[in-house]
Amino acid sequence: MSAPITVQKYGGTSVGTSERLQNVARRIAARAAGGDRVIAVVSAMGKTTDSLVALAREITPNPAGREYDMLLASGEIVSAALLAMALDALGVPAIGLTGAQAGVFTDDTHNRARITRIETDRIMTAMDAGQVVIIAGFQGISPHSDFTTLGRGGSDTSAVALAAAVHAQRAEIYTDVDGVYTTDPRIEPNARKLHDIAYEEMLELASQGAGVMHPRAVEIGLLYDLPILVASSFKEDLPGTLIRKQVQMEPSNRVRGIALDRDVALITIRAVPDRPGIAAQVFGPLADAGINVDTIVQNASAARLTDLTFSVAHDQAAAAHDLCRQVAADLGAGAVILDEHAAKVSIVGTGMQSGVGYAAKMFRALAGASVNIELISTSEIRITAIVHEDDGRKAVQVLHAAFELDEPVTATS
């Protein structure tokens, strides 16, 4: 019977300096000494990826996807090589691998590639030879043998996918907070650490801006029922948060968490002729251009004309604005207005499926704090309000208090 496999991931801050890399190496060495076979997935050091993005922008506003991915992938490769050296220096045999060398195959959608399969032979051979395997996160290899990257924050996804591929019992994500909180503790100091959280809840929170986990990593956890531990890379003795299958048959009637997304722009097309097929004529070209449209609201207005408003991420706002101006001209619609100063605030909890009154309570709390709601969207376990970006932080704080999230959370609540 071979030793259990531990898959860990260390984020950018956790490997931000050579001292921190050496600290991570000591932690891995201790786990290996305990008999586990260890795979560690690493992010680029500190803000390296941001610097690489800025460098590319100095050269051109529109870098080719292939070259851009080659550039960004370099950050994680540096970390993997240095961490393998740090382990070697501690007398622990280790090997650093790029995503490609680790067998992480993706499609060829540069910049936001999806993992198609992982061939684990090389990882397994290295572990059988007694080596700790250090893998550059956030990257893979395309069908054309080019570097691909998985989208910002994608090292989490690399780690959870690798954990699933090697049949580990769980994935361990080590970061600069000691778990998943009721909301970002940097926004609300009264946020509380959750002992555990259901995959579905974490997926909604992550998709709505809770940057602590990459949403696709949670999706893989859900798909393979692979629990994900989120814990501190600095304080070893603190318990983290376990993202896992919903354990209660009847979840308690509570909001579990609040997410804030500041990367929101709103586009409004005024006076769109109100006839069948119009929405398809507007959103078809946006989809063809790869623009990811989020919340959509159509306001009925006078004289068979309607206003259409939708949200997009900032980096797609200019392209969406240009396209909508063309479409509006073709349709004989009115002005197209771009508002780049919006934010999305979401309350999430599986208990919301069976309870009533969450929306009313949310809107009352926001109104009480004079926060104007511009758009609303919901899922079965989430309510999202789009507000002015200046109100985002206040909205989170007000809702955190209104839904009593600063009260103690027990393991099963």
Ligand code: ADP
């Ligand atoms: P890493 O570089 O390790 O991947 P990230 O910066 O991506 O780390 O994620 C950790 C950060 O996520 C925290 O520093 C925290 O500010 C932020 N965060 C947002 N929402 C939450 C939440 N609900 N619980 C904990 N941290 C959160």
Ligand code: ASP
């Ligand atoms: N280094 C990449 C980023 O900053 C990936 C990651 O850290 O997960 O987005």
Ligand code: MG
């Ligand atoms: Mg991250």
